[in-house]
Amino acid sequence: MSVEKQLQELVQRLHRLPNLDEPLPTTLQILGRNHQERDWQRLLFYFLSPGRGHGLDHRFLEYLLSSLSKREDLNYTFSRLDLLDIQVETEVVASNGTRPDGILWLPGDWFICWELKLRASETDKQTEAYIDASSFPSIDLSKDEISVDNRHYSYLAPEKKSSPEATEFVQLSWEWIASELQAFLAKSQGGIRHGRRHSSTTSSARYSRN
Template identity: 35%
Template structure:
């Protein structure tokens, strides 16, 4: 495929990508943080808590009434007395003498009961719902005490997951959430804030688990784009990697046209890695080879470092930091004592303020840190790559801006060596 064809394909990719709504990842719900968002037992506890009007959530009978009204619409022949909702009993994990167990049972005296079987990710066990219908008990009460027409069974599960027993009415979680959201819209002023937040959090957990969120839809669209344009994306990415590798290996040579006249004679530097260090010969207290990397085993080594990475280049930025390392703790301590005295910090602050007057530039002056590797300044500059010319031109400007750091490092080395 020619370069022109690749440009056309990438243009189509860009158009398709731009059409996807960029939705931020939503905050996680409590159960998602705990990695329990698919745990049926936790859903059971939450649902039972909010359905039960005797619990201290502040919703009283509101949630239960909404749920029962939903059952009225789904279960033929089911109806309930609106004036007696507070007398409805709500139990969870209700066992029978036959060793069957209902996830939740709603029961009003011996007028009616609703046996609820809940599913989150699992499907029905071996003839599970048939066994529940045939069981002669609901809890420790004989079903015969209830009119046969007032015995109801509900299979509460994600859409498409249905009960085997025909007596069970299939109710999907999405319908429950949609119905209870109306409480969310009106309830914040009536319930304690904690209860309201817990209720909304539970509804969000159900929604996120049972339905594809907008964020997930967008991710799926991006995956499809990645598959469709995989060859073109990989080809461009490989070219990016190769060019970046060449620059990391050759950056001192490529920088020479922009560097000060004393660059070759005054500086050590290393190549080939993402983090590219360089430092003045006069700053070291141990002899080093030209391409030798910064090593914490040297007694004292202050240095500059620029980070040439795909992320930085793609974000159109140059990142330059100044640091210190060394194995001699006394030398490091004396060096930092000098750099962090008030007068020197004022000089650095003045330098940083001047740099930040340039659009898009940011400088940080970290607090003192006595670890083996200590950062003194961190600066970010906007760049235009322009085959590397923009990068090296900006690096030249950054070094010019950091002349004060060079002077301070030279002074600090002399101070530490006295």
């Protein structure tokens, strides 16, 4: 019997298992690190970075950027023609010494600055400091190169968390990210190589159950 047939039979048997009262733990729950902001940051931006070893190439980056462009509150426009030129970096150093959790940017065109929160609230007016910074020297990105309309800021936190101090930041929820991950996996069914990579992404999609 071929490996493919064996896997199909395994999937059928798994589908026949009774539902559990408690959801299966996520990867970060198993490691006891599901309340560490830095680990959620690394996990999210790992899958957003095309050059990493997850096998998704640009697919998840494209999917999430497309979803962001459909949000009326962000006012962001995405073009697939730019996909190969989009850069992704975490822990970016700003000109005033602050460190946004991550930046996605198209050189000379636009950027999205990210601040991520789990349990803690914003401290020391972080978001206002990111707005005030004139550049991000660690990635050679000057705000003068980007029109004001193409400077985007997102504040990613659990639902019902307090709003960011800077009004320029658009509040996104981890629950929204989870729903987008699940929709991406459903759309990509059968198109993602190696099941173990698929399951790792699924684990990261269930933030709301932590």
